[in-house]
Amino acid sequence: MASIPTRFDVIVVGAGPAGSAAAYLLAKKGFSVLLVERGKGLGDKNMFGGKVYAQPIREVWPELDKEAPIHRWVTKERISMVDGEKVFTVEYRTEKKVSFVTYLTQLTQWMIKKAEGAGALLASEVTVEEILMKDNKVVGIRSGPDVIEADAVIDAEGINRLLLERLGLVKKLDPDTVGLGVKEVLKVGESNIESRFGLDKKEGLAWAIVGDVTKGIPGGGFIYTNKDTVSMGLVLHLSKKLIDEGSFESHVSSLIEGFRLHPYFKPYWKDAIISEYGGHLTITDAIKFAPSKFAYPGLLIAGDAAGLLLSLGYTFRGVDYAVYSGKLAADAIEYARNNGGVSYENLQVYDDYIRKSFMYEEIMRHRGAITLMNSFELMSRYPKLLTKVMEKMFEADYKHEVIYNSLIQALKEEGISPFNLISQAFMMVKGI
Ligand SMILES: Cc1cc2nc3c(=O)[nH]c(=O)nc-3n(C[C@H](O)[C@H](O)[C@H](O)COP(=O)(O)OP(=O)(O)OC[C@H]3O[C@@H](n4cnc5c(N)ncnc54)[C@H](O)[C@@H]3O)c2cc1C
Known part of the structure; x- marks a missing residue:
């Protein structure tokens, strides 16, 4: 940090999908941009299940389909309901290039x-410890003894949001709003x-699973086919009520092992070795x-840090939302520059951009889906x-x-x- 300039037009905190998209667009628009990332290797700290919706990302990078590290286009979507060893599955097939499977690390590296x-300057292995305020306005960042100033800071630090918490803009993470994601990558062979x-x-499968794989804890399982590996894992909704009731007695490692060894799913990864595993919080x-x-004076919040994620059980949209919010942050800063400067009045358009965006409208x-996703039923x-109905039929x-x-x-x-049954089915159709 000591060797880089001490002032930029914009500082972006966090080189995940949100921060990388914002930094890319701002640099392209001619702003001097510093992109700060605490991870050592590019994309090291970015973790997800596996499926990404393409269209919002194409708005930032029209060359996505040709250049990005896409493992497979999702042509098959499956949903399974599991009760013990009994499983009910539905499948949908398409030829359209709507979503793809990849490793987030590789996609983030590309971004x-x-x-x-x-033209953005990347400072990796640098942890921002503080977003600096002066006269009620964000004026820069601090990492150790180093202070760097900017007209605007984009906070794209992801779900933990320690910097926003230190600024007093958000509360401590609340178990009722986040879940724990665990994932294994299994080497199955192309x-x-x-x-x-x-x-x-080049064809891929995205598979959502609900029921016994989480032993009644709200959440679900996922399976994605990469080029020569399979990503499989669980998302477990944390909630104060369930924690108090002792519903989290099963250790998460035994839940994912139970999923991996389930007789219905096991043959898909027969003889495979686990090449990676990881855990991460999700919204x-x-x-x-x-x-x-x-938007706050001198500060815009993007991606997971802004709570922009849609989770409907059968689908999960975080990466494309992060990229799109990064785009809107860059648009807002450009708007401010063209309208007399990066003042709070001008930056406020970002709040509007987000609230009028397809993401916010979708969320x-x-x-109603949020309540359902947390429902034991x-x-x-x-x-x-x-x-049970299937059992009696067959x-x-x-x-x-x-x-x-x-x-x-x-x-x-x-x-x-x-x-x-009828009223909840109606709620499901309405909510989801
Ligand atoms: C188990 C799981 C499964 C998921 N599955 C999917 C899926 O299938 N499809 C999908 O679209 N989304 C999925 N998501 C969600 C998706 O991963 C996120 O929505 C997305 O990564 C958010 O991007 P972001 O750029 O906002 O944050 P992140 O990707 O979290 O990036 C934030 C970056 O900021 C850096 N950072 C944080 N603090 C600092 C600091 N103080 N100083 C410097 N750098 C800092 C971090 O190191 C990190 O690189 C999943 C998430 C989980 C946990």
């Missing part, structure tokens, strides 16, 4: 290189992936997690109900049960009234 190529998952070259209640404002439109009782020594009777019997066994 950072783009930002550097456009030809095994294609034959076992029924995929052609489970974007609305409660969001800061009250996205608000699906707010959806995660535990409905997978049981569905697999398993018979002589006579098959009529579906209506199977449903009524399964409802009785699960203690769910038909009225509850």
Whole structure:
């Protein structure tokens, strides 16, 4: 840090997808930009499940499809409900290039290189310890003894938001708004992936799983096929209520092991070795997690730090939202420059940009889903109900049960009234 200039137009904290996109666009627009990242290797600190929606990222990098490290385009989406060893699965197939599977580390490296190529200066292995304020306005950052000033700072520090917490802009992380994600990467081999998952070259699968894999804890499992590996893991919603009830008795390592060894899923990664594993927090209640404002004097908040993530159980959008918010932050700073300077009045357009964006509208439109994702019914009782109906339909020594009777019997066994079923099904359709 001692060898770099002490003043920039913009400082971006965090070289994840949000920070890299903002730094890239600002550098391209001619601003002097410092991108600060605490990780040693590029992308070291960035972790996710595996599937990325392409279109919002193409708005920043139209060359995405040709140049980015895309492992496979998602042509198959599966959803499974698990009850013990019984599993109910639905599958959807498409030819469209809507989303792709990749390693976030590789994608982030590509984005950072783009930002550097456009002229942003990257300072890696540097932890920002403080965002500096003067006269109620953010004026720069401090790392150890080094102070660097800027007209604006973009906070793209991700979910932990220690810097925003120190500024008093957000509260300490609340277990009711975040979940724990754990993931393993299994070396399966390219030809095994294609034959076992029924995929052609470059085709990929995204698989969401609810039910027993989380042993009743709200959340779910995921499987993504990379080029020659499979990413599989769990997202477990942390909640004060469940912690108090002692619902987290099963250790997370035993939950992921139970998932890996489940007889339905195990054959997909037969003889594979675990090449990587990791854990990271993720947002489970974007609305409660969001800061009250996205723009403050001299400061814009982007990506996970801004609570911009959509989690619907069957899909998860964090990376494209992060990139898109980075784009909006760059647009806001450009707007300010063209309208008399980076004053608070001018930067406030960012708040508007976010609230009017497709991301914010999506999050608000699906707010009912947040309640459902945290509901014990959806995660535990409905997978049981569905697999029970399937059992009664398919398993018979002589006579098959009529579906209506199977449903009524399964409802009785699960203690769910038909009225509850209808009203919750309505809520699910409405919320999700
Ligand atoms: C288990 C799991 C599965 C997920 N699955 C998906 C998925 O399938 N698809 C999807 O789109 N999203 C997924 N997500 C969400 C996605 O990973 C995030 O939404 C996305 O990475 C957010 O990007 P970001 O740039 O805001 O933050 P991050 O990617 O977290 O980047 C923040 C960066 O800031 C740096 N930093 C933090 N503090 C400092 C500091 N003080 N000084 C310097 N640098 C700092 C960090 O090192 C990091 O590199 C998943 C997340 C998890 C945990």
